Structures are given as C-alpha cells and as structure tokens.
Amino acid sequence: MSEDNDKDSKTEEASEKKISDALEKGNVPFSREATLFASLVGILVSLSLFAGPQASLLSGGLSRFLDDPGGVRLFSGEDAVALFWTAFTLAARFLLPIVVVLAAGGLVASLMQNQPRMVGERIRPQWSRVSPAAGWKRIFGKRGHVEFGKSVFKFAAISLICVLLLMSAKDSIIGAMSSEPNQIPSLLLGLAVRLVSAICVATIALVCIDLVWSRLSWRSELRMTKQEVKEEFKQAEGDPIVKARLRSLAKERARHRMMNAVPRASLVIANPTHYAIALYYDRVKGGAPLVLAKGADLIALKIRAIAESHGVPVIEDRALARAMYDAIEVDQWIPQGFYRPVAKILYFLYARGPDAGK
Structure with a gap:
C-alpha cells in the first residue's frame, strides 16, 4: 500500500540531473524484444547465406570419417589429438560465420537503443539481485505482468506459425519419406528459413510496442515527487560551482544583449x-x-x-x-x-x- 502511495505521489517529470545520474549508473531504457528480434534476423541470415554451403563443407570434410570409420588412424595419443583438431576445425568453420552474425545482430540492437558506456555499478554485487523478496516483487509486479503477457503472445504466435507452416508443407514432408536421403537437409533448411521468416514478421509489432513501452516505463520509474524536486533545486542552488556558473551565464547573456x-x-x-x-x-x-x-x-x-x-x-x-x-x-x-x-x-x-x- 505504501508503495502504491509512493508511486502516486511521483507526479513530476524527472529532472535532467536525475536522468543523468540514472544513465551514469547504467539505468537505461532497454528492450529485450529488440535484441531477440535481432537474434532472429541473424539466424535467418545465417540459414539463408551460410547454413547450406557450410553444411556441405562440413559433410564433405566428415565424409571420410563416416564412410570408412575403420580406416581412421588411432594408434597413439598424437593420432587422437590430430583427429580431434581436424573435427574441431571443421565444426569451427561451420559455426564461426553463424556465431559472428548472431553476435553482430545483438550488438547492433543494443547500440541502436543506447550509447555504449562503462558502468561499474551494473556489475557490483547487490543483495536485491539475489533477494527472494525482490525476485518475488519482480515476478508479480507490473513489469512481471508485462513480461508474462509478452511471453504468452510469443508462445501463441510461434505455435500458430508452426501449425500453419507444417500444414502447408504437409505434402512435402510426406514426400520426403520416399525421397533420396540427400534431399532431406535441403527440405529441412527451407522449412527452417520459412519458419524463422514468419516469426520475424509476426514479432515486428511486438518489438515496436516494447521499444515504446520500455522508454515510457523507464521515464515513469524516474518520476519525482514535489519534495524531491524542491530538494534537488535547493542542492543545485546551494552549490557554489553551480551558482558561479549561473552568474557567468547571466552576465554573458546580458553582455550579448547589450552588444546587440x-x-x-x-x-x-x-x-x-x-x-x-x-x-x-x-x-x-x-x-x-x-x-x-x-x-x-x-x-x-x-x-x-x-x-x-x-x-x-x-x-x-x-x-x-x-x-x-x-x-x-x-x-x-x-x-x-x-x-x-x-x-x-x-x-x-x-x-x-x-x-x-x-
């Protein structure tokens, strides 16, 4: 009850000083849905551009192990290490482009929302992050309700898209049972591209809404009471540096007006x-x-x-x-x-x- 009264008393918009202090502490508006959307776009780009060619290279590199596993030389520890590094190199060549695209997508999504800054406050251990009471409050508070609603929407949208996609590709999936085995990877890749594309389109509206809501919620959390505004004004007026700066600005404006x-x-x-x-x-x-x-x-x-x-x-x-x-x-x-x-x-x-x- 006291928390609701405290929120109701915060009727004033956050001052520039409070916003600046929040940014310095790493308290910035951030949309998780935008980062998730960037990851989905990265997956789509990886599937479209890299998955097919890289899978062919991987299967070609591993074909000699799969076709003739008995012919692989394993007579000593050096042979085992060489085999491991060969398999590791092939897997790394397959995964590296995909990982780079996903990392780049997440980085771009974060940079487009806020300026990068080093904030030690965000990594400093805090009891509120492990406190059961604080966790309970986050789960069942306003933000928890919003996150739950977004999760329900995403689950419903993805489920509907999967059902529709599988129904539309039913004939292709049934036909793949009697087709050549080497045609199955291309079929699965095509279905994956269509699925991720449909999910990206379906989540665009959610991302836009979440971007707006995250900033409005951030502003709402920073709102101030009338007493906080008065105290901040008193502190600013009492600061000799601020007062000297204000006097300097006043003199400069008066001099400029006088010269004009x-x-x-x-x-x-x-x-x-x-x-x-x-x-x-x-x-x-x-x-x-x-x-x-x-x-x-x-x-x-x-x-x-x-x-x-x-x-x-x-x-x-x-x-x-x-x-x-x-x-x-x-x-x-x-x-x-x-x-x-x-x-x-x-x-x-x-x-x-x-x-x-x-």
Missing part, C-alpha cells in the same frame, strides 16, 4: 578607450536618453567598434564618460544631473549632421 543593442544607439560617449556609454534618444517622444550599453576597457573598445561599424556617432568626452560610467546602469534613463551635458552633445550632433562625431 549598440547599433540602434543615437550616440556613444567615450573616454576614449577606457570607458564607453551608448545612449538612445527619441527626438519625437523626447524625455531623457536611455542607456543601451556601457563598458570599460575591452568591452568599451568593442562597443566603440560596433558603433563605428554601424555609423553611430562616437563623442570623446573623458570626464563625462568617466562620471556616467559610475552613476548609470544599462536599460535605465540617465540621471537628471547629466541632462545638460548630454543635451549639449545631442544639440551639437543634430546641428552639425551625421559627421559631427567624426
């Missing part, structure tokens, strides 16, 4: 390289000029360069620039004490034309 506003300034008052203040004045509405940007040293040089590149007049007044830099803030009207000197500069600009600041 310089081209629409009416004038820039400079000193001449140490300070720069960009002002905007609306001749129609009147009122006090608005501070669009201000900066010292390198920022002042950048403000001046942007202004000059966009044709904004730059007026050099050392005392005024220095005094205004300490007294004004960006996105505010200039204080009343600067009305008169700024008004003189504006009158000078409007009276002399666009070349007045040059």
Whole structure:
C-alpha cells in the first residue's frame, strides 16, 4: 500500500540531473524484444547465406570419417589429438560465420537503443539481485505482468506459425519419406528459413510496442515527487560551482544583449578607450536618453567598434564618460544631473549632421 502511495505521489517529470545520474549508473531504457528480434534476423541470415554451403563443407570434410570409420588412424595419443583438431576445425568453420552474425545482430540492437558506456555499478554485487523478496516483487509486479503477457503472445504466435507452416508443407514432408536421403537437409533448411521468416514478421509489432513501452516505463520509474524536486533545486542552488556558473551565464547573456543593442544607439560617449556609454534618444517622444550599453576597457573598445561599424556617432568626452560610467546602469534613463551635458552633445550632433562625431 505504501508503495502504491509512493508511486502516486511521483507526479513530476524527472529532472535532467536525475536522468543523468540514472544513465551514469547504467539505468537505461532497454528492450529485450529488440535484441531477440535481432537474434532472429541473424539466424535467418545465417540459414539463408551460410547454413547450406557450410553444411556441405562440413559433410564433405566428415565424409571420410563416416564412410570408412575403420580406416581412421588411432594408434597413439598424437593420432587422437590430430583427429580431434581436424573435427574441431571443421565444426569451427561451420559455426564461426553463424556465431559472428548472431553476435553482430545483438550488438547492433543494443547500440541502436543506447550509447555504449562503462558502468561499474551494473556489475557490483547487490543483495536485491539475489533477494527472494525482490525476485518475488519482480515476478508479480507490473513489469512481471508485462513480461508474462509478452511471453504468452510469443508462445501463441510461434505455435500458430508452426501449425500453419507444417500444414502447408504437409505434402512435402510426406514426400520426403520416399525421397533420396540427400534431399532431406535441403527440405529441412527451407522449412527452417520459412519458419524463422514468419516469426520475424509476426514479432515486428511486438518489438515496436516494447521499444515504446520500455522508454515510457523507464521515464515513469524516474518520476519525482514535489519534495524531491524542491530538494534537488535547493542542492543545485546551494552549490557554489553551480551558482558561479549561473552568474557567468547571466552576465554573458546580458553582455550579448547589450552588444546587440549598440547599433540602434543615437550616440556613444567615450573616454576614449577606457570607458564607453551608448545612449538612445527619441527626438519625437523626447524625455531623457536611455542607456543601451556601457563598458570599460575591452568591452568599451568593442562597443566603440560596433558603433563605428554601424555609423553611430562616437563623442570623446573623458570626464563625462568617466562620471556616467559610475552613476548609470544599462536599460535605465540617465540621471537628471547629466541632462545638460548630454543635451549639449545631442544639440551639437543634430546641428552639425551625421559627421559631427567624426
């Protein structure tokens, strides 16, 4: 009952931090059906491309043992070892392409679902993995019910496919009883290819559903309560590194916005390289000029360069620039004490034309 209440209280989506922590611990969404489907496709490819030729090579290599077993030399231990390695080599040549295809299919299925990462947490011994209570919970929990439903579906689908396939190939199977023995392997291979192909087609829908469900279930397990969200926010806000990073980002955004506003300034008052203040004045509405940007040293040089590149007049007044830099803030009207000197500069600009600041 408490577990159900806990799940009901998790109403908030998982934060980026919780998702990142889960990924670092190896807790990733994973569909077993996708891996199984990749294995089936690998079996189908192996049967279609390798089983026939490799079986012929294997039977040809073993024919001398089967046709004349009495002629095999076994007089010493060396003869037995040589016979073993010969049989092992033939079997390895038969199985190696099939094993490689199956391994490649499973690897591709895993890589397509998640990025590969080394996680020691997944191999660390944990009591929950061997605990009977935890195992009982996994079997009879929500995930256990879903896995049971998928198993029932796969069993029913495979059984139906086998029945239909055997019924359609009934005549061929009965006819094989009176055919040459060397024709039976090709018949069995054809039936196996048809069977695996039908199973692959039947499980495509299950794989697609399981891929979606695995991710939705993973997200649901990571959901957070409102209290967990608050605690995580407090921890993040209290971290000096995080706070410094947030302040840095805020300053960077403010500086970027300030530089973007310089081209629409009416004038820039400079000193001449140490300070720069960009002002905007609306001749129609009147009122006090608005501070669009201000900066010292390198920022002042950048403000001046942007202004000059966009044709904004730059007026050099050392005392005024220095005094205004300490007294004004960006996105505010200039204080009343600067009305008169700024008004003189504006009158000078409007009276002399666009070349007045040059």
